[in-house]
Amino acid sequence: MVYIDPEECIDCGACVPECPTEAIFHEEEVPEEWHRFIELNASKARECPPAE
Ligand code: SF4
Structure with missing residues (x-):
């Protein structure tokens, strides 16, 4: 699962x-x-480490 940080997108x-x-x-x-x-996506994006 991948989440997209709405603050970074x-x-x-x-x-x-x-x-x-x-x-x-x-x-x-x-x-x-x-x-x-x-x-849910925004919340999970804040919890998960960024992809590298
Ligand atoms: S910046 Fe572009 S490629 Fe990255 S998540 Fe947002 S819409 Fe998708």
């Missing part, structure tokens, strides 16, 4: 087409049924 969109499960959306385009994951 510059919304370039480069990761969106690279995700094999099409699980990445710009925040304004997250489907309604997955809105709960917006805060």
